Amino acid sequence: MATRRQFLNKTLGLTAASFIGAPLVGLAPARAAQQDGGLAPPPDIFDAQALDLEFWVKPRTITVTRPQSGEKASVLYWKDGEVIESAYQQLCHLLRDVNGKETAPIDPKLLETLWGAQAFVARYGIESPVEILSGYRTPASNQRLREQGIPAARQSLHMEGKAADVRIANLNEEVLGGLVKSFRQGGVGFYYRGGPRGGWIHADTGLKRTWKG
Numbered sequence: 737m738a739t740r741r742q743f744l745n746k747t748l749g750l751t752a753a754s755f756i757g758a759p760l761v762g763l764a765p766a767r768a769a770q771q772d773g774g775l776a777p778p779p780d781i782f783d784a785q786a787l788d789l790e791f792w793v794k795p796r797t798i799t800v801t802r803p804q805s806g807e808k809a810s811v812l813y814w815k816d817g818e819v820i821e822s823a824y825q826q827l828c829h830l831l832r833d834v835n836g837k838e839t840a841p842i843d844p845k846l847l848e849t850l851w852g853a854q855a856f857v858a859r860y861g862i863e864s865p866v867e868i869l870s871g872y873r874t875p876a877s878n879q880r881l882r883e884q885g886i887p888a889a890r891q892s893l894h895m896e897g898k899a900a901d902v903r904i905a906n907l908n909e910e911v912l913g914g915l916v917k918s919f920r921q922g923g924v925g926f927y928y929r930g931g932p933r934g935g936w937i938h939a940d941t942g943l944k945r946t947w948k949g
């Protein structure tokens with residue numbers, strides 16, 4: 737019986753590595769050691785439009801980390817068709833401007849996309865938190881990033897609580913960005929970077945568009 741790692745390497749690694757030149761998915765050794773005979777093979781391209789109704793009606797728990805502040809939380813924020821207010825507030829706090837020390841309302845649609853991406857890949861054994869590199873930004877924080885030469889738009893949707901820069905361990909930016917895009921909730925920026933931690937993606941709930949940064 738194939739391990740999950742062999743499984744993913746075979747199906748995802750080979751198909752996509754050939755055209756982007758990097759492994760798409762790698763699993764942590766702990767998970768790779770597990771056996772799971774009942775796992776369905778992952779599709780070549782993750783597509784949220786293929787999700788069934790069952791996926792969307794189940795209670796939603798999102799696990800997020802803020803590498804910058806060291807916070808981590810697993811939050812049940814949606815149940816029976818409604819956002820749970822206290823949990824929503826907790827997520828707004830987690831997605832706050834860590835530099836500017838300010839919290840703002842985060843678009844629930846953005847939370848849905850981030851949760852959706854995480855829940856989708858969890859079906860294939862990739863159970864990593866969503867790392868929030870940047871969530872809400874005060875105008876001053878956004879301006880500071882621009883001055884430091886860090887990619888940040890002048891009219892950034894981060895300042896409206898409608899954007900987040902994220903990554904999920906073991907998913908490269910091409911796969912994560914493609915998946916987030918397939919939710920059709922807004923814009924997706926692909927930020928390709930080398931190094932062990934790789935790049936990140938920007939997800940927002942503005943106009944549907946993609947770019948590379």
Ligand SMILES: [Zn+2]
Nearest residue numbers: 899900901938
């Ligand atoms: Zn961004």
